[in-house]
Amino acid sequence: MEETGTYHEYIIIGAGIAGIKAAETIRACDADACIQVISDEPGFPYKRTDIDKHIANGFTNEDFLLHPAEWFKDSRIELLSEAVVEQIIPDKKLIILQHSGKHRYGKLLIASGAAPVVPEIIKSQNIPAYYIRTKSETLNFLEALKKSKSVTIIGGGVQSVEIAEQCILAGKKVTLLSRSSNLLQKYFPEDYSIDIERMLSEKGADLNLSIGISDISYRKGEGYDLKTTGKIIHSDLLVCTCGIIPNTVVVNNTGIQIGKGIMVNSSCETNMRDIFAAGDCAQYETNPPAGLWHSAEFMGKVAGQNMTGNTASLSSKTFRLKCELFxxxxxxxxxxxxxxxxxxxxxxxxxxxxxxxxxxxxxxxxxxxxxxxxxxxxxxxxxxxxxxxxxxxxxx
Ligand SMILES: Cc1cc2nc3c(=O)[nH]c(=O)nc-3n(C[C@H](O)[C@H](O)[C@H](O)COP(=O)(O)OP(=O)(O)OC[C@H]3O[C@@H](n4cnc5c(N)ncnc54)[C@H](O)[C@@H]3O)c2cc1C
Structure with a gap:
């Protein structure tokens, strides 16, 4: 029996840079293709890397768009926003959406990005915290920040220091807590990290490195108390930037192979026919996903080309990280x-x-x-x- 549901030659799950770059590439290679991009976020796709760099001055929903609204219409790329893909059924070439039924595809790209790592202590005690991964979450954080005096940031990566810088510029008392001995140690040698640490301290951040949290308590209206070795850190807001994990929920029970991410070959193909993956959700060779903008963009482009029957290959290309602070x-x-x-x-x-x-x-x-x-x-x-x-x- 034939499955019902709307049909698109190309369906893309996720409207981050990997998904949008793939849609652009498919359109460039195939002028007539019917393309649908499905995003669980509201509004139009935006430059995710901008959201944590504009906390001090604020921004609106209309800022940082990857393309103006008309672009989708002009390019005949159908954007379905605030729609969650719940299930993929590869042998029927079907996806199931949370509220809007079944969609059939010719070729499918999974570009579902990554989710924030939630520290066990926060998960187990169900403590509310900000993660600063989406525009709407960051806009909510901006509102809360206006009414707050102090912020604690857990994590020692790029996002942690960028958010610390922005909160200091917004006039807030900032405490940064990391289990690692240096900030940004994934990207810089020790002396470079120390340079960054010194600068943040001079600007007023309270840095607590090589430190774990033994307990957290939260009371609405009163804020957070984080118990660490030797002291209790109080703050009005809590931000967690403890890394990312590839968002692979949508491929559970599909037979699509998962390692540190959705496994792909050099063409961005998964082990299932006509299903591709790209960006922060995807793993090529042995490395975990890079978690970098240009890497996701490159994978989106390679996927788009191969989906349309052209040939492009992931290579051992490396990608840069830049970080601007004060x-x-x-x-x-x-x-x-x-x-x-x-x-x-x-x-x-x-x-x-x-x-x-x-x-x-x-x-x-x-x-x-x-x-x-x-x-x-x-x-x-x-x-x-x-x-x-x-x-x-x-x-x-
Ligand atoms: C605040 C912040 C700052 C950053 N700064 C930098 C930087 O300075 N430099 C750098 O190189 N990188 C930076 N990064 C990382 C970079 O933004 C990511 O590597 C890149 O955006 C990944 O793109 P993507 O398309 O793979 O995934 P994403 O941008 O995460 O997009 C995936 C989308 O898919 C959606 N989705 C997931 N599951 C479903 C589903 N089932 N149904 C529908 N939709 C779904 C997600 O909600 C999301 O909108 C930053 C990241 C963040 C969060």
Whole structure:
């Protein structure tokens, strides 16, 4: 018996950058295709990376859009927002939505992104906290922040320090708590991290590193008390930025292979025919998803091309991370504290570069305060420049 439900040649679950880039690519490759993008968020797709960088000055729902509303109409890409895909039935090429029935697809892309890690102590005690992953959640946080004097941020990553900076700029008392011994240690060597830590402390943040939380209590209207070794930290608001986990709920019980994310090959195909995955939800080779904007965008593009019968391949391309704090610029590409390559320092005045050079050339770099030439650093790593070429083309 034939399944009922609307039919689209291409259905994309998730309207983040991976999903939208895939939709753009499909349209560019196939002018007539019927494309539907399904998003559980309200409104039009936006640049997620902007939301935590504009807390101090605020923003509205209309800011940071990836495309104006007309673009969807002009491109004939149907956007179904505030719609949750609950189930995928691969052998019937069918997806089931929470309230709006069944949709049939020709090819399906899962671009469901990532969910925040919720610390066990918060989960087990059902403590309310902000996670700052979506625009609407961040707008709610902005409203709460206006009425608050103090914020505690749990986590030591990029989002943690960006939110700390913004809350300080908004005039709030900020406490940052992390189990790790340094901030941003996924992206920077210790001395660079210390530079960031010193700056945050000088700007007024109370940094608590290498510290765990033994208890949390919350009372509505009174705020939070976090018990740590030796002290109790009180604040009006609590933000958790403890990392992400690929959002794979939608593929449960489908037979689609999951590792650290939804497993894909170099064409972004899953193990199920005509089902692709891209972005923060997807895993290629052994690495967990990068959790970076440009990586998700690249995967979306590769998926879109392969879905339309063209050929594109995920490569061992690396992606950069940039972070701006109090007017200073921090940049990292393909750095890992676990790698044994010794860095070559090139420092002058305020600019610092540390290059990680292998026999084939530049394999990674960390840098501070050279924003105008950031793209050249990226190129140097992507093209594995020699140290001589680096000195010549990025002189200090
Ligand atoms: C606040 C913040 C700041 C960041 N800053 C940076 C930065 O400076 N630089 C950088 O490189 N990266 C940054 N990142 C990471 C970057 O934004 C992500 O890597 C990127 O957005 C991932 O894109 P994506 O399309 O894979 O997933 P997402 O953007 O997460 O989009 C997935 C979408 O799918 C929806 N969805 C999930 N399940 C379903 C379902 N069942 N039905 C319908 N919809 C569903 C989700 O709600 C979401 O809207 C930041 C992330 C955040 C949250």
């Amino acid at each position: 007017g200073r610029f921090f940049f990292s590409q393909n750095y890992s504290r676990n790698k044994s390559i010794t860095g070559t320092d090139i420092n002058k005045q305020s600019i610092k570069q540390r290059w990680f050079i292998t026999e084939s050339g530049a394999a990674g770099v960390v840098m501070t305060d050279d924003k105008p030439r950031a793209k050249v650093y990226e190129k140097a790593v992507n093209e594995a420049w020699s140290i001589e070429r680096i000195r010549k083309e990025i002189p200090l």
